[in-house]
Amino acid sequence: MNLFCKKVNIKMKNFIRLLTGSGENCADIRYATAISTPDDFIYFEFNDRKCAILSALEIDRAKQNARPGVEVCQDTSFGGHGRMDIISAISGECRCKKFIVPAAFPLALADKMRAAGMEVVTEEKSFFPEREFKSQEEAAAVTASQRAAEAGFARAVEVLKNSDICNGIIFWQNKELTSEILRAEIDCEILHCGMLPTGTICAGGIQGSQPHNAGSGVLKADSPIVMDIFPRSPATGYWGDLTRTVVKGKASDIVKRAYNAVLEAREYAKNLVKTGAYGASIHCAAEAILEKHHFFTGQNDKGQFGFFHGLGHGVGLEIHEAPRLSPKAKTALKGGEIVTVEPGLYYPEWGGIRLEDIMYLTPSGESICLTKAPDFLEID
């Protein structure tokens, strides 16, 4: 028996697989059950049994929405309200004291289980490795969220087209246009598509040189505005992820050159998203394109500059999930992955450029770009 067989054997036969979390915040429990809740609940698998245990508050809705094959029970018929009571009841019913839990399982609960004589081991890698490989249905769910992101971007472009420039400041509807106003316009469009906006970035000028800066204050003309838009579907839980960078007015030479380098790097890297390709290789290929255009990465007294984040990440029930396209990604793509490709260049002197598309590598090895948003830098 080799290690792989042994692992499968442990997983399938001798251990109870246990999760605790909310449908909204724990991707694994949502993947297993399709139940979306604001509050935590408990889920376990043992042999062929799959069972979600919820409170009075959630039970009726959970029964309506649960994935076929998942049994839905009320906590009061399963040991009571406390998590330890429920887990003891599970252990008793299954006649098993061995549990496999995810790496992020809450320590205090595990310690209580161990003190009660249960064995608790963590899954070394992901709890549902199959989450990395998306079905056509899952790809359709990501695409639906991506369309909402694109509608949000189109709204931002409309606002910027209808804006005027006065003394280097952008004015919309006779008021200074701020990151906050532009973000609200994007997010409202997303809401009208039936999706949830979740922290849209509209970072102008040097704020754009910090990749996670959400942006605040008045937006300036002739300066790049990074818009990173990642809505989630409340119905399916799947995310979209889109980044575009535009300039209202005229871009400077360095911004134009950086934009073209990032666009070339993105398109080059997208073509490398194929079965058998390594995440690290794709990342490094994009970096090489940026360096070919003399955009280098490093650190000085103003902070970091260049291309200092991973090229991409998986998108599904989490906005950032496996696999990564980064220097540390040492496994090959297998087919089924949905990944972002989002090179960026960031310089504290003038700001940032990031351009992000999503690729779906189908289970049969076809490589499809799920993003339809256009690419352009300047808006008149």
Place this chain on the structure above:
Amino acid sequence: MNLFCKKVNIKMKNFIRLLTGSGENCADIRYATAISTPDDFIYFEFNDRKCAILSALEIDRAKQNARPGVEVCQDTSFGGHGRMDIISAISGECRCKKFIVPAAFPLALADKMRAAGMEVVTEEKSFFPEREFKSQEEAAAVTASQRAAEAGFARAVEVLKNSDICNGIIFWQNKELTSEILRAEIDCEILHCGMLPTGTICAGGIQGSQPHNAGSGVLKADSPIVMDIFPRSPATGYWGDLTRTVVKGKASDIVKRAYNAVLEAREYAKNLVKTGAYGASIHCAAEAILEKHHFFTGQNDKGQFGFFHGLGHGVGLEIHEAPRLSPKAKTALKGGEIVTVEPGLYYPEWGGIRLEDIMYLTPSGESICLTKAPDFLEID
């Protein structure tokens, strides 16, 4: 030395207090640092030192935003990128191998720390018990989010006022009004207030009999619509929480009676939010008012009915936090708490009524209602 002194001593002198989480999803780490990040980072306290350790991607923004007194370090200058490397470096620098972590600390990381010879114990109750007691500044932050919730509700009322009824269906702008459309209107208003909508409930008719049902499909006239609106401030991280129930058209007799009973229960319970009052007593007092009006709680073949959730919960950096106002809440209010008071009645035959205000019990014991939204049932 009594047990309390011993605990304080352990906490202050011999242990490193350790947190890992993202600023957006982990209220404790945000409370400690005021740093808002989408990605996890590490934070520790030892003697008088308070230190947040972040990646390249977050470091510059974290330095700008960190709470005074919190040192901000980059992971590369603190052991490297991996969490275990960083924790080993912390342990080495502090010359201490004992850690206190929160109950939800990730098990796999704790197991690795223990395997490396570190002692890891979980804080039995909350990691920062002081989070339960809000300063005036925190109350102002909750109030700001509450104003956005109220603006969202006002927008919903405006939409319903401007709607028509045709064959028992609500029409707005010549289209059937759905939960989805009404929610988008509420949420857009919240966005324009600079706050984030986070899963607004607009549940009409019998959907409203499930307290966490977000609502979907066409909204009917003469039937209660439960609107539960809980926006979060992206700037401060603090939440608001407001529920109102309205009827477009004419409410039935039973709905009117239920509405009046819930309103009476809420107002009665709000008056009980005082220093020294027990959460359980306040809950039971509200329940007694509902029973006085012959609204009872139970379960039948259609599911649960009556008042089957807790009366209220704390609101702060989490939407649901301590203290609870529920039958299990066995401690007295001390002053400083912000709690919701939200009795509800739910019947699968006709739907639900929930009315929710927020109370601030100031540190000096004054009881202030932070909600300004009006109460009414019918909209013409």
